[in-house]
Amino acid sequence: MGRRQCTLDGKVAIVTGAARGQGEAEARLFVAEGAKVMLTDVSPEGGAVAEALGDLAAFSQQDVGSTADWERVVKATTQRFGRLDILVNNAAIYKMRSLLDTTDEEFDEITRINQRGPFLGMRAVAPAMRAAGGGSIINISSGAGLRGVRNVLAYATTKWAVRGMSKCAALELAGDRIRVxxxxxxxxxxxxxxxxxxxxxxxxxxxxxxxRIGQPEDIARMVLYLASDAAGQFHAEAKIGDAHVLFGNGYFCDPSMSAAIYIYVPDVDATFKRAVSLGAKAIREPADSTVRSDASIFSHRILLYGCA
Ligand SMILES: NC(=O)c1ccc[n+]([C@@H]2O[C@H](COP(=O)([O-])OP(=O)(O)OC[C@H]3O[C@@H](n4cnc5c(N)ncnc54)[C@H](O)[C@@H]3O)[C@@H](O)[C@H]2O)c1
Structure with missing residues (x-):
C-alpha cells in the first residue's frame, strides 16, 4: 500500500487535546502526512507544539465543552486553511472514582468535556465538511466504552456515549459523505x-x-488511516487499539456488538490464537491495503465476527 493511500495531502484537520499525549502524536503524524492542522487544547502548551510543526499547523486555545469555542475554532480553521476535512475529537479528562465516590460536580464535568465536547464538535464541523464535499470524524472513545469497568463509572459512561454518538452521527452524515x-x-x-x-x-x-504498553503513535496510525481516503468504506466502526490489552483481560469483543470489528495489533500471531481460543470467529488479513508504512507495528488486521 501505499503511502499514497494514507496521505493527507491537501486536507485540513482539527485535533482537540493536542497539547500532549495522543492528540499531539496525531497532529504530528497528520502534518508529516501533508495535512494542515488546527491543534486545540484547553492548555496553552499546545501553542508550542503547533509552532514546532511550522506553517502547516496553528493553535487555538479551546474548551471543548464550550459551544462558543467550537464556533470560533471552526471559523479560525476555515479562515486560516480554506476548508475543513477532518475532526479528531480526542480531548478528554479521566478520574478514577467508584459509583459511590463520584460527586455531582465530577460527573457533570466529565460529561461536559468527554461527551458534550464531541457532540458539539461534530455539530460544529459538519456544515464545513459538507461544503468541502465530505469528511472524516474520528471520535476517541476507549476500551471502557465497550465493556463495564470498575471505579471509572462516569468516564466509562461518557466513552459508551461517544461510541453511540458516533454510530448515530455516521447514519445521519453518510449522505454528505462524512464518515464517523x-x-x-x-x-x-x-x-x-x-x-x-x-x-x-x-x-x-x-x-x-x-x-508492553501502547504508545500514542500506535493510536495515531489508526487515526491517520480513518482520516484518509483509504478508509473510504469505514462508517461507524468500533476499532480497538492495543487490542492485546483487551484480549489479556478476556474482553476480545463486546457481546452486544452486532457489527464485525477490525483489530489492528502489533503481534498478530498471539492475538489471533488468543481470539480463536476465546471462541471468536476470526479472519486474518494482511494490513497492506490499510495501514501505510507501518508493517512493523500493524502488519495484519483481524476481523472478528460472531463473537462468543
Ligand atoms: N491513555 C490511555 O490509556 C487512554 C485509554 C483509552 C482512551 N483514551 C482516550 O484517548 C484520548 C487522549 O487521551 P490521552 O491519553 O492523550 O490523555 P492526556 O491527558 O495526555 O491528554 C488529554 C488532553 O486533553 C486536554 N483537555 C482536557 N480537557 C480539555 C478541555 N475541556 N478542552 C480541550 N482540551 C482539554 C488536556 O489538556 C490534554 O492535553 C482521550 O479521549 C482519552 O479518554 C486514553
Whole structure:
C-alpha cells in the first residue's frame, strides 16, 4: 500500500487535546502526512507544539465543552486553511472514582468535556465538511466504552456515549459523505495514566500477551488511516487499539456488538490464537491495503465476527 493511500495531502484537520499525549502524536503524524492542522487544547502548551510543526499547523486555545469555542475554532480553521476535512475529537479528562465516590460536580464535568465536547464538535464541523464535499470524524472513545469497568463509572459512561454518538452521527452524515468512526484504545502511555495508582497500570500491562504498553503513535496510525481516503468504506466502526490489552483481560469483543470489528495489533500471531481460543470467529488479513508504512507495528488486521 501505499503511502499514497494514507496521505493527507491537501486536507485540513482539527485535533482537540493536542497539547500532549495522543492528540499531539496525531497532529504530528497528520502534518508529516501533508495535512494542515488546527491543534486545540484547553492548555496553552499546545501553542508550542503547533509552532514546532511550522506553517502547516496553528493553535487555538479551546474548551471543548464550550459551544462558543467550537464556533470560533471552526471559523479560525476555515479562515486560516480554506476548508475543513477532518475532526479528531480526542480531548478528554479521566478520574478514577467508584459509583459511590463520584460527586455531582465530577460527573457533570466529565460529561461536559468527554461527551458534550464531541457532540458539539461534530455539530460544529459538519456544515464545513459538507461544503468541502465530505469528511472524516474520528471520535476517541476507549476500551471502557465497550465493556463495564470498575471505579471509572462516569468516564466509562461518557466513552459508551461517544461510541453511540458516533454510530448515530455516521447514519445521519453518510449522505454528505462524512464518515464517523470511534476508536477504542487500550492502555496508552500518556499523562492520563498518572491518575491511576502505578500498581494498577503495571497490572494492566502485565495482562497483555506481549507485555508492553501502547504508545500514542500506535493510536495515531489508526487515526491517520480513518482520516484518509483509504478508509473510504469505514462508517461507524468500533476499532480497538492495543487490542492485546483487551484480549489479556478476556474482553476480545463486546457481546452486544452486532457489527464485525477490525483489530489492528502489533503481534498478530498471539492475538489471533488468543481470539480463536476465546471462541471468536476470526479472519486474518494482511494490513497492506490499510495501514501505510507501518508493517512493523500493524502488519495484519483481524476481523472478528460472531463473537462468543
Ligand atoms: N491513555 C490511555 O490509556 C487512554 C485509554 C483509552 C482512551 N483514551 C482516550 O484517548 C484520548 C487522549 O487521551 P490521552 O491519553 O492523550 O490523555 P492526556 O491527558 O495526555 O491528554 C488529554 C488532553 O486533553 C486536554 N483537555 C482536557 N480537557 C480539555 C478541555 N475541556 N478542552 C480541550 N482540551 C482539554 C488536556 O489538556 C490534554 O492535553 C482521550 O479521549 C482519552 O479518554 C486514553
Amino acid at each position: 468512526n470511534s476508536i477504542h484504545p487500550g492502555v496508552i502511555e500518556t499523562p492520563m495514566l498518572n491518575h491511576n495508582p502505578a500498581a494498577f497500570n503495571e497490572a494492566m500491562v502485565r495482562a497483555t500477551p506481549i507485555g
